[in-house]
Amino acid sequence: MKNKIKVQRAMHDMTQADLAAKIGVSRQTINAMEKNKYVPSTVLALKIAQLFKTPLEEIFFLDGDE
Amino acid sequence: MKTNYLLPNRYKLMGWILFLLGLTGGIYILIVGYEPDILSIDVLSIYNRDGIFGKEKGFLKIIENDIFDELVALAIIIGGLFIVFSKEKIEDEFIYKLRKDSLVWALLFNYAVLIFAIIFVYDFVFFDVLVFNMFTPLIFFILRFNFLKIKSQSHEE
Numbered sequence: 001m002k003n004k005i006k007v008q009r010a011m012h013d014m015t016q017a018d019l020a021a022k023i024g025v026s027r028q029t030i031n032a033m034e035k036n037k038y039v040p041s042t043v044l045a046l047k048i049a050q051l052f053k054t055p056l057e058e059i060f061f062l063d064g065d066e
Numbered sequence: 067m068k069t070n071y072l073l074p075n076r077y078k079l080m081g082w083i084l085f086l087l088g089l090t091g092g093i094y095i096l097i098v099g100y101e102p103d104i105l106s107i108d109v110l111s112i113y114n115r116d117g118i119f120g121k122e123k124g125f126l127k128i129i130e131n132d133i134f135d136e137l138v139a140l141a142i143i144i145g146g147l148f149i150v151f152s153k154e155k156i157e158d159e160f161i162y163k164l165r166k167d168s169l170v171w172a173l174l175f176n177y178a179v180l181i182f183a184i185i186f187v188y189d190f191v192f193f194d195v196l197v198f199n200m201f202t203p204l205i206f207f208i209l210r211f212n213f214l215k216i217k218s219q220s221h222e223e
Contacts, residue, residue: 020156028218029160037218041159 002063006034008052023047036063069162073152081148088141091134101134109133139200146204150211164214172207 009019016030025044032038040048040060049056095101111129154161179202183195 025158025160026154026156028215029158031220032160032218038160038163044159 001039001060001066002036003033003060005030005048005059008048008054008059012052019048019051022051069157071151072157073148075153075155077148077152081145081150081152083145084141085145085149088138088143088145091138092142095135095138101132103132105134105137106130106132142201143204146201146208150204150207154215160218161215164211164218168207168211168214171210172203175206175210176203 005019009016014022016027016034020027020030023044029038029040029044033040045056045060049059052059107130108128109131111127111131113125114127114129115123176199180195180199183192183199187195
């Protein structure tokens with residue numbers, strides 16, 4: 001699974017730390033997600049989509065042959 | 067992230083103090099080779115078999131024993147458990163995953179080392195292996211977990 005968290009973050013002018021604080025996770029978690037090293041839980045993905053007021057599928061999407 | 071088996075974060079420091087005290091005592095016993103003989107007291111033994119230590123044989127006997135090594139072992143194990151089972155400052159699902167991955171890694175690595183030792187280490191040296199093996203699952207976990215944590219901290223904004 002890939003994501004556009006970094007793009008959304010830039011659009012909303014937020015740092016990794018800002019986003020982390022808003023959804024109650026650590027900065028490392030955001031970093032790991034942006035590097036596609038960690039697939040968030042559904043709850044966390046929904047929280048991020050809700051914060052950016054964007055449909056879930058526009059931020060998170062399947063990658064190739066998954 | 068809600069977990070029901072983790073202690074509050076403040077236990078981590080307490081754990082480290084206890085763990086390092088225990089480790090220092092353990093290394094002392096290892097280097098000197100005997101216990102300081104200042105803590106000899108009567109203890110309750112659930113089962114004792116005479117032999118190497120030549121003590122009274124049977125169930126539920128009161129025997130005399132120096133409890134220095136027992137205290138050292140308890141300090142390492144309880145301290146280690148506090149380190150392992152206390153929350154991070156921010157305990158979220160990513161840390162939960164690191165914790166789970168480290169647990170699996172530590173268990174597998176521990177048994178890999180033990181299997182190696184069973185095959186290649188014999189006689190009384192193997193007794194040392196068994197002693198170390200009481201603590202290595204915790205130690206391997208702590209090393210792996212902190213390694214993964216530091217690795218995930220690479221700065222990239």
